[in-house]
Amino acid sequence: MSAQLLLVDDEPGIREAVKDYLQESGFSVQVASNALEGWEWMQMNTPDLVISDVMMPQVDGYQFLKQLREDPRFQTLPVVFLTAKGMTGDRIQGYHAGVDAYLPKPFDPDELVAIVENLLARRAAKAPTTGDDVETPDLAELANQIAQIKALLTQKNAISQSPAPFKIDLTPREQSVLNLVAEGLMNKEIARRLETSVRNVEKYVSRLFSKTGTNSRTELVRFALEHGLAK
Numbered sequence: 001m002s003a004q005l006l007l008v009d010d011e012p013g014i015r016e017a018v019k020d021y022l023q024e025s026g027f028s029v030q031v032a033s034n035a036l037e038g039w040e041w042m043q044m045n046t047p048d049l050v051i052s053d054v055m056m057p058q059v060d061g062y063q064f065l066k067q068l069r070e071d072p073r074f075q076t077l078p079v080v081f082l083t084a085k086g087m088t089g090d091r092i093q094g095y096h097a098g099v100d101a102y103l104p105k106p107f108d109p110d111e112l113v114a115i116v117e118n119l120l121a122r123r124a125a126k127a128p129t130t131g132d133d134v135e136t137p138d139l140a141e142l143a144n145q146i147a148q149i150k151a152l153l154t155q156k157n158a159i160s161q162s163p164a165p166f167k168i169d170l171t172p173r174e175q176s177v178l179n180l181v182a183e184g185l186m187n188k189e190i191a192r193r194l195e196t197s198v199r200n201v202e203k204y205v206s207r208l209f210s211k212t213g214t215n216s217r218t219e220l221v222r223f224a225l226e227h228g229l230a231k
Contacts, residue, residue: 002028003120006047008038008064009082010056014105018051018082021109027116035059039067043206046073046199049119051112054083054094062097069098073202078119082107168211168229177204182221182230 005027009015012033019029030047032038034056050068054061061081068074080101081094091102101115170178173194180190187201194201205217212229214220224230 002026003048004028004030005116006030006032006038006041006050008032008035008050009053010034011053018109018112022113022116025113035061035064038064042074043210044203046202047077049078049080049116051080051082051116054081062093065097065099073206078123080112080115080119170211174204174208177201178208178224179230181205181217182224
């Protein structure tokens, strides 16, 4: 399977030209005309690498990168900046923000392909060789969240529920994932229980965060208990 890339650029000509070249080089490419569109797509999909312009309206590349790095799912995701800026200070800002490579426009498409291939190869080299799926978020943080969830479960009866039933539209699969998260299971365990992939579980958990307005598994479980959503 070819690597899935996300290309974010507000200039249609550059966006389509880069997309075509990357596809000719064997990559699968999803395009977004701005960071908001790219972020929305990433709530349902996890690319292998992101290529983003820096100078964009509303949300620029630096803000987009900050958003990615603050999300446990995307903390180690390779990111390449394409920018008209060539000043050293701007490149330093990008590296401090957590970008993996910085390519000033105009650039040689072959150089971009070489950078992408190198970053993907380095990422693959760091991946475990056991064949097992791994949890994307930091394990220490996940362990902490699981401990907090189990603490919540021990005091489940003490958590006051809303007097009126809370209406939220969950699909049967989202409900199943929510129930298992509320049991304190990690994504790998949930994937085994539901006979699906860890990546699919991550997508469902992300949707649950979005629908409930929560940002962590602990917040999600507390929200579910308070509103009688976990079964």
